[in-house]
Amino acid sequence: MDRAALTRNIVIAMVAGLVIGSIIHALELNPEGWFLAGVINGFFDSVGQIFIRSLKLLVVPLVFFSLACGASNLSDGGSMGRIGLKTMGLYMLTTAVAISLALLVAIAVDPGRGIDMAAPSDFTARQSPGLKEVFVNIFPTNPIAAMAEGNMLQVIVFAILIGVAINKVGEAGVRVRQSLLDWNEVVMSLILMLMMIAPFGVFALMITLFSKMGFSTILDLAKYFFTVVAVLLLHFTGTFSVLMKFVARLSPLTFYRKMAPVMAYAFSTSSSNATMPVTLETVRKRIGVKNEVASFTVPLGATINMDGTAIMQGVATVFIAGAFNIEIGVVGYLTVIATATLASIGTAGVPGVGLITLALVLEQVGLPVEGIALIIGVDRLLDMMRTAVNVTGDATVSAIVGRSENAFDDAVFEER
Ligand code: ASP
Secondary structure, rough: OOOHHHHHHHHHHHHHHHHHHHHHHHHHOOOHHHHHHHHHHHHHHHHHEEEEEEOOOOHHHHHHHHHHHHHHHHHOOHHHHHHHHHHHHHHHHHHHHHHHHHHHHHHHHHOOOOOOOOOOOOOOOOOOHHHHHHHHOOOOHHHHHHHOOOOHHHHHHHHHHHHHHHHOOHHHHHHHHHHHHHHHHHHHHHHHHHHHOOEEEEEEEOOOHHHHOHHHHHHHHHHHHHHHHHHHHHHHHHHHHHHHHHHHHOOHHHHHHHHHHHHHHHHHHOHHHHHHHHHHHHHHHHHOOOOOHHHHHHHHHHHHHHHHHOOOHHHHHHHHHHHOOOOOOHHHHHHHHHHHHHHHOOOOOOOOOOHHHHHHHHHHHOOOOHHHHHHHHHHHHHHHHHHHHHHHHHHHHHHHHHHOOEEEEEEHHHHH
């Protein structure tokens, strides 16, 4: 199957799963009945879970092999440092822009006004890690443990160290690099195999999710929900297009077209981490960023760059402040920008993690963490949308860094 057909099929599968799932939900079938219990929760749920597990399976080997190869291809430690700084800087900058947009729009809309706070809340926040802990934890003590736990930042650090060391050992390094390159090809071919069956996986995930998802909570929280969606769209079509057009100097439309299947994966898995193999494949083979840059920027982005999540957090903060009638003032908002930008570092891109870091943001500005109970009802759907924005941000920054490092293949980008 060619790429265009595959893209089309993935998007069709996503929409079909969403529509059929929603119809099933609207029919209010008996949850114990054979259809919901057997077909949806039994069959489709299993297919969906196996699909996500297979994607996750590829994450660690892919990051290790591609990044060790990538780092070993860079002529000196200086270029690695430069790429690292640029990437980190751009990730922080785009996240700060995202959350500032969210705050501006949310303050104008004031979605929390008139909320009846007598509503009982039974939410207890999970503890989010402190910043010092996050920083120290980037450095692995045991590479196998890091891989076994799927600790992406630690795997990234280990792979870079191996790559840099390969460069320093002459003949032996050449041999090791060759075998890593071969392994990299093998893992990439596994990703292609998985992409071939992706329409089934995506359909299964969507039909299972939407047959359970009630939309009535959206109506109760319409103002909050649609404010988040509006800012997500604004950042997606505004910030990313401006960056693509004026900084990367590439056509935003071509970029979005090529990113469509990646967004469908992100939407249906709600996980930047699980989507990472597909993001990396697309950024390399369809957008044209060379491996030495993409193998670093994409896994790092899947872990630390969450523009969509920051947008939800910005709107949620204003919403909760409004609902509890608490003024947090300009300093409070600046604190929100700083905390939300930093909080995304060190929290993996997995479903629902944004709500956990939101607790940290709320605490920083003295808002009641129980406020999260107010928005939890619509978070699942927002999680899907913001994850699509998160992965598009990773690809945007990868393209900019790739172009600025002369690690970009224009011919690949121009291909249909
Ligand atoms: N699910 C998001 C991601 O993986 C994180 C979040 O916002 O909860 O990127």
